[in-house]
Amino acid sequence: MNDRRPLIAIALILLISVAPMFLRKPPAPVAAGDSLVTATDTGRVAPPVLQVAPAAVVPTDSAALVPTAPVVPETVVAVRSPLYRFGISTLGGRIVSSRFLEYSAMHPGDTLASGARDTVELIRPEAPLLANRLVVGGDTLFLDKVAFTPSADSVGVINGPEMLTLTGTSGGYQIELRYSFVPDDYHVRIDGVITGLNGRGATLTIGLGEGFRDTESDTVENHRESGIVTKLDGTELTRFASLDPNQSTVLPGPFEWVAVKSKYFVAGLFAYDSSAAAGARGLIGGVQATARPEAGENPLRAVVAASMVVPASGAFGWTLFLGPMEYDRLTAMGHDFDDVNPYGWPGFRTVIRPFAVAIRTVFVWMHETLNVGYGWVIVLFGVLVRILLWPLNQKAMRSMTAMQAIQPQLTALQTRYKEDPQRLQAEMFKLYKENKVNPFGGCWPMLLPYPLLVAVFFVLANTIELRGVPFLWMNDLARYDPLYIIPVLMAASMFAVSKIGMMGMPPNPQTKMMAYLMPVMMLVFFHKFASGLNLYYAVQNIVSLPQQWLIMQERKKLVPKAAPMVEVKTKKK
Numbered sequence: 149m150n151d152r153r154p155l156i157a158i159a160l161i162l163l164i165s166v167a168p169m170f171l172r173k174p175p176a177p178v179a180a181g182d183s184l185v186t187a188t189d190t191g192r193v194a195p196p197v198l199q200v201a202p203a204a205v206v207p208t209d210s211a212a213l214v215p216t217a218p219v220v221p222e223t224v225v226a227v228r229s230p231l232y233r234f235g236i237s238t239l240g241g242r243i244v245s246s247r248f249l250e251y252s253a254m255h256p257g258d259t260l261a262s263g264a265r266d267t268v269e270l271i272r273p274e275a276p277l278l279a280n281r282l283v284v285g286g287d288t289l290f291l292d293k294v295a296f297t298p299s300a301d302s303v304g305v306i307n308g309p310e311m312l313t314l315t316g317t318s319g320g321y322q323i324e325l326r327y328s329f330v331p332d333d334y335h336v337r338i339d340g341v342i343t344g345l346n347g348r349g350a351t352l353t354i355g356l357g358e359g360f361r362d363t364e365s366d367t368v369e370n371h372r373e374s375g376i377v378t379k380l381d382g383t384e385l386t387r388f389a390s391l392d393p394n395q396s397t398v399l400p401g402p403f404e405w406v407a408v409k410s411k412y413f414v415a416g417l418f419a420y421d422s423s424a425a426a427g428a429r430g431l432i433g434g435v436q437a438t439a440r441p442e443a444g445e446n447p448l449r450a451v452v453a454a455s456m457v458v459p460a461s462g463a464f465g466w467t468l469f470l471g472p473m474e475y476d477r478l479t480a481m482g483h484d485f486d487d488v489n490p491y492g493w494p495g496f497r498t499v500i501r502p503f504a505v506a507i508r509t510v511f512v513w514m515h516e517t518l519n520v521g522y523g524w525v526i527v528l529f530g531v532l533v534r535i536l537l538w539p540l541n542q543k544a545m546r547s548m549t550a551m552q553a554i555q556p557q558l559t560a561l562q563t564r565y566k567e568d569p570q571r572l573q574a575e576m577f578k579l580y581k582e583n584k585v586n587p588f589g590g591c592w593p594m595l596l597p598y599p600l601l602v603a604v605f606f607v608l609a610n611t612i613e614l615r616g617v618p619f620l621w622m623n624d625l626a627r628y629d630p631l632y633i634i635p636v637l638m639a640a641s642m643f644a645v646s647k648i649g650m651m652g653m654p655p656n657p658q659t660k661m662m663a664y665l666m667p668v669m670m671l672v673f674f675h676k677f678a679s680g681l682n683l684y685y686a687v688q689n690i691v692s693l694p695q696q697w698l699i700m701q702e703r704k705k706l707v708p709k710a711a712p713m714v715e716v717k718t719k720k721k
Contacts, residue, residue, distance in 0.1 A: 225298050225312060229305040229331050232471065240292030241314045241325045242276040245269065246470055248413075254365040254616055254624070270360045270413055270470070275449075277415060277470070278338075279355035282458065284348060287319070292355070294318045296325065305329040320344055334471030335481065342462035350458040351433075354466065356408045356415055358440065359388060359449035364411060366627060371448045373411040373610075376437055379404045383487040389446035391439035397450075401434040404483045406454045409473070412612045414488050416469040416481070419456045432456055472612050475508060491606045503603035508611055515613070523619025526608070526680050530687030533600070538695060608681040625680035632675055634682040639671035641689035648696040 224244060227234040235245035252265040259265060271277060279292040296314035303312050312327040322343040327336055342350065364370040375387035380403055391397050407416035419431035433455040439447035458464045469481055478486040491504035507529075514525045557579055565572035608614065614625045622629050629635060646666070674682055 222295075223298075223301075225300065226302045227305065227312065227327075227329060228303070229329065231332070231334060234336075234470075236298075236312065236314075236327065237276070238296045238298055238314065240279060240290075240294055241296055241327075242278050242292055243468075243470070244271060244273070244276045246271050246277075248471060251412075251472060252616060253363050255362045255367070256365065258363070268363050268413070270363065270415075271357065272359075272361050275358040275451075277355065277357050277468070279357075281353045281355075282342065283351045283353070284321075284345065289319055289321060291318075291323065294323060296323075303329065305331045307331065333480070334477060335467055335469045337465065337467045339465040340463070342458060342464075345458075345460060345462045347460045349460050350462075351455055352458050352464055353453045353455050354417060356406070356417060356452040356454060358451045359408065360410045360413060360415075363413065365624070370411045373409070374448070375409060376435060376450075376452055377407040377409055377414075377488045377490075378435060379406075379484060379487065383484070383490070385490055386437070388437075388439060388448060388450045391437060391447055391450055393439045393441040393447050396436055396438045399435040399437070401432050401455075403432040403435070403454075405485060406432055406435050407469075407485075407488050408452050409488055411610070412473055412615055413471065414469065414473050414478075416485060416488065417454055418467040418469070418481070418483065418485075419454075420465055420467065474612060475505070489610060491603065491610065499599055500603050500606065503599050504607050507600075507603055507607045508613075511607070511611070512613060521619060522614055522617045522625060522680070523622075523683070526619075526625070526684050527687050530684050531691050534688055534691040604684060605681060608684060609678050614678070614680055619679075619683070622679045625683070626678050628676045629679040629682065634679050634686055635671055635675040635677075638674065638682045638686040638689065639667040641686055641693070642670060643667040645689050645692055645696055648693065648700055 222237055222239040224235045224237050227236060231249060233245070233247040233249070234243060236242070237244045246269065248268045248270070251268040253268045254265070258269070282289040282291055294316045296316040299311075299313040299315075303310050308331065310329050312329070314325040314327075316323050324341045324343075326339045328339070329336055359374055362370060372387070372389065375385050375390075376399065378384050378386070378399055378401075380401070384399075386397075386399060405416055405418045407414050409415075417432065435452065435454045437450040437452045439450040441447070456464065456466070467481075469478075469485070471477065473489045475486055475489070478488060486505075491501045510529065511522065511525055514520070514528060515522055518525075518528075520528075558576065561572060561575050561579065565575060609626075617625045619625055621631060622634070643664070646662070674685075
């Protein structure tokens with residue numbers, strides 16, 4: 149089940165219900181053994197998605213070409229870069245380990261003997277990446293079972309690009325895989341050649357594993373954000389939790405790219421065809437995911453495989469991005485790969501995302517330019533936003549005060565012309581004009597900052613730069629406050645803003661009730677949200693207190709005090 153807490157939280161902030169504008173029909177489950185052939189938007193037939201057995205990445209009982217290469221002990225080629233350590237097995241050319249040097253593992257089990265945190269390791273031993281298969285006619289060649297000979301025992305990607313070549317034979321076919329690495333990025337280009345197709349085409353299925361290791365202290369949140377992202381004209385996130393256990397779900401292509409993600413890390417697949425025109429898409433035929441049965445309510449993992457066509461020449465290739473969801477590196481991949489981090493919900497993403505990207509950019513700039521921690525960046529950004537929005541809020545509040553000042557006259561007009569709606573409307577517009585009051589002037593200035601408000605919510609909840617960053621007593625701005633001080637401060641400051649805002653206004657039981665109820669509701673829903681998010685809203689409330697006080701003073705001068713209620717007692721008969 150998808151988490152509804154952010155939706156409810158945003159609804160509370162905005163005081164409106166927020167729901168996706170466009171609902172897409174979920175992918176249809178297909179029974180094991182069914183085949184899938186998809187048609188592209190150009191009428192070209194995409195390759196079929198090979199079926200993945202629920203119990204393993206590759207089935208053992210399928211008809212296969214038995215490898216003829218001599219059996220040799222499996223070795224792992226170590227690939228070292230300033231950013232990562234990859235381990236590539238000579239058995240199938242699979243990526244069996246991926247450690248990222250700039251990120252510490254937050255999971256409680258990932259600690260060294262010294263007590264320090266280990267670096268992030270994404271790949272689970274039982275679920276390597278690139279456990280691939282090749283279908284030629286009615287035969288299946290299990291590339292992940294081929295014993296390859298490496299061109300080197302280790303690869304050091306330090307001073308420039310480096311290449312690792314794996315060669316092997318199986319079933320009369322010669323296979324060559326070339327892995328190209330660069331020292332300053334997380335992408336790996338993989339080129340392959342199959343010799344022996346004899347003019348026949350083939351279908352390659354690329355294994356994307358079945359989800360990553362738990363790297364975060366909040367495993368529930370990490371699993372909630374785990375899923376498959378596909379890109380054609382737009383991006384579509386299929387969460388593992390939405391899949392039916394033991395059912396094969398097909399996502400029909402073609403796709404520009406396919407990715408498996410957790411909250412902060414991603415493995416993205418970009419297929420390409422050297423013979424195709426530049427910018428051609430539809431090279432990934434489709435994706436199949438088979439959810440694992442889990443003890444809990446929803447599946448946490450799924451075996452994921454993507455298919456692509458191998459032409460008669462036997463040449464194929466793709467680019468793999470394996471690393472953190474750093475915005476600059478995602479955008480550098482092109483093809484809107486930064487959409488893999490979904491700022492906002494479908495239907496709202498077009499509006500929210502530009503704000504989210506801008507806010508994230510400002511955060512990083514302030515952190516690097518001012519040389520201060522992200523905790524103080526959030527505080528300074530909250531103050532800056534409130535200052536920039538001060539004129540807008542001032543206009544809205546003054547408009548509301550002006551409307552309140554002429555309320556007795558409006559009431560008199562409504563009483564006088566209650567039988568004549570047209571005359572009433574004319575007199576009301578005349579009153580507005582004479583007093584230079586816009587009845588909608590208090591609404592639009594309050595609605596305009598809402599996209600910014602929602603964007604901040606997603607940035608502070610999903611940006612990797614805030615992962616594991618401490619501030620004051622909080623050990624991680626991306627996690628909830630362990631002492632709940634910031635959520636309480638946020639709720640208390642919200643109550644103070646509401647209380648001051650009611651001063652000088654006629655008594656209203658509903659408004660009074662909301663002044664007490666809303667802070668309590670916000671505290672209930674937000675106390676488990678990221679502490680950076682609560683910090684930002686608390687700063688916003690505190691900084692707005694002087695403005696509320698000044699407006700209250702103006703209101704006392706403009707709005708006459710409400711006449712006291714006179715209780716009329718009737719004599720008993």
